[in-house]
Amino acid sequence: MDRLQGYAEILDGAALNACATRQLTHSxxxxxxxxxxxxxxxxxxxxxxxxxxxxxVKMGLTSRAKMLQVGVDEVAWGRLTDAMLIEEGSAMSRVRFVHPRVEPEVAFLMKAPLSGRVxxxxAxxxxxxxxxxxxxxxxxxENFKFSLCDVIADNTSSSGLVIGPWNDPAKDFSNLGVILEINGFVTEVGSTAAILGHPLRSLVAAARLVAEAGEQINAGxxxxxxxxxxxxxLAPGQTVRTTIQGLGTVTFQVEA
Structure with missing residues (x-):
């Protein structure tokens, strides 16, 4: 455990000081x-x-392309804290991060606990x-390069989240069009179906994986x-916007 605690201190310090470190698996x-x-x-x-x-919690490696890229057939998960929240429409400071990137996602807000095989x-x-x-x-x-074990140890690269308007979950969100824009230019186009074929499958997987760690997803x-x-x-001066068909738009800015 002392060895693992030492690695945890290294990664925590790297995140706290926005300073890159070597992959753990190199040594x-x-x-x-x-x-x-x-x-x-x-x-x-x-x-x-x-x-x-x-x-x-957050899920990672939820697209088939990313699974193939890393050479796994299982998703990964990480933990979210309130310090990661970025208010919708506000600015994030680039200096808080090493080499940040942005992904459009679907977020779930829970009203009841969820754990185990469901x-x-x-779900x-x-x-x-x-x-x-x-x-x-x-x-x-360093260089945004890592193995599966490296990225899991690093909280699956999770660093911040921005949440848009909440919607009724009774809506069909299985295959909605997604557009990511930076400074008004379309940068990425996709579908919510890219998340394991249906985002709900990611939530099912989250319940199982969190339970295996002796925890649960809680109400709220x-x-x-x-x-x-x-x-x-991401770079200073950018305005980043994601629009998901039928669910709305979420935006933030990047400052120096």
Whole structure:
């Protein structure tokens, strides 16, 4: 555990100081997925000890393309805290991050706890609302390069989230058009179906994976379903906007 605690301190310090670090697996190629999740928890626990509050979970590697790229057949998950929240329409400071990128996503707001192996119907029944959202991802590793174990240990690159208007989850959100714009120019186009074929499957997977870690998704939690398109880099002076068909628009700016 001392070894894993040391890695957690390294990653926490890299995030806190916006300073890139070497991949853990470069010096420890035997690092396992189980080790990586322990490191993630130890690192996030350091944030909680500083006064941050857990507000939900995020899913990663939820597109088939990303699974193939990393060479896995399982999604990954990370933890969200209130310090990651960026108010919709406001500005985020670029200096807080190492090399941030942005992904359009769907967010779930939970009205009931969810944990373990559940059906899609049971997962949907626990949802209060859905929203267009964006996640700021920011690997703490040099050159944004990492293995599966590295990225899990690094809280699956999660760094920020922006949530748009909440909608009735009874809407069909299985295959909605998605447009990501930067400074008014369309940068990425996709569909909510890119998230495991249906974003609800991501929520089902989240319930199972969180339970395997001895935790649960709580009422009031936010669950980020995973990236819909490629993730372009962010730079000062940008206005970033995601529109999801039928759900609305979410926007933020990037400042120096």
């Amino acid at each position: 420890d190629p035997g690092l396992s997925v189980a080790d990586a999740y322990r490191i993630q928890k130890l690192s996030v626990d350091r944030r909680l000890a500083r006064g941050e509050r857990r507000i939900g 059906t899609g119907a049971a 949907l029944a626990a949802v209060e609302a859905i929203a267009p959202a964006m996640e700021i991802i920011d690997s703490r590793y 939690d936010i669950v980020m379903a995973g990236g819909i398109t490629a993730a372009p880099s």
